[in-house]
Amino acid sequence: MAETTTPPPAGLSRAEEEAAFYHEAGLNAAWTGTRLALGGLSFLFGCFVFAFFYLQSLNSHHLWYPTGFPGPKMWLGVVIMALVVISAALQTLALQRIKAGHKGPWLQGATVALVLGLAAVAFEIYQLSSLSYWPGASGFASVFVGFYPVFLFIAFCVMVWLEMLIMRARHIPEIAFVEQPPTYAEAFAVQRFQASLSAFTLTWNYLAVVAFIAWVLFYLVH
Numbered sequence: 001m002a003e004t005t006t007p008p009p010a011g012l013s014r015a016e017e018e019a020a021f022y023h024e025a026g027l028n029a030a031w032t033g034t035r036l037a038l039g040g041l042s043f044l045f046g047c048f049v050f051a052f053f054y055l056q057s058l059n060s061h062h063l064w065y066p067t068g069f070p071g072p073k074m075w076l077g078v079v080i081m082a083l084v085v086i087s088a089a090l091q092t093l094a095l096q097r098i099k100a101g102h103k104g105p106w107l108q109g110a111t112v113a114l115v116l117g118l119a120a121v122a123f124e125i126y127q128l129s130s131l132s133y134w135p136g137a138s139g140f141a142s143v144f145v146g147f148y149p150v151f152l153f154i155a156f157c158v159m160v161w162l163e164m165l166i167m168r169a170r171h172i173p174e175i176a177f178v179e180q181p182p183t184y185a186e187a188f189a190v191q192r193f194q195a196s197l198s199a200f201t202l203t204w205n206y207l208a209v210v211a212f213i214a215w216v217l218f219y220l221v222h
Helices: 014-058 074-099 101-127 139-170 184-221
Strands: none
Touching: 014 139, 014 184, 074 101, 074 139, 074 184, 101 139, 101 184, 139 184
């Protein structure tokens, strides 16, 4: 899925040349901005990973995971992780269809991925609202209750991003993903959509990896 434009032909007006320049800059910004954002998220989630192992190693007064501590429900952890991972995998597979010029199959796959992602968010809300312990009950509880609201908020924002992409795609003719659109304005719109879709897919796959790591830490390693 190309994300760069063909160099504009000679004879364009200054306004058209500037539009092409800013379009290229926008595509580059989408690529760079996404990777910088993922770097920032890595530091954010890395703080929780550090807190997890640091407090676990200290185990002050044996209050990291005290005897009798109920812990989170295993089935909820499995469901949340599975929904996020399946949603990301399905979106990645559907992306190959739109790269091949088939918008319809991508729309179907993306819609299912959106439903699965929102279901994961709903289960996360249920998980946090039904905890049988308070955040300060143990070191484990503090890290757990700190991590999941942050992950929930970011996952929800990414699902809003996907919903916006689905709505944008509905207004782009399918032929535009196969042949060069007749005008530069239409070509620019398609390429901006492609760049945003690629950035979304990278971000959602990243969060799927985070969800899997969180499941291992909070449900298997604790």
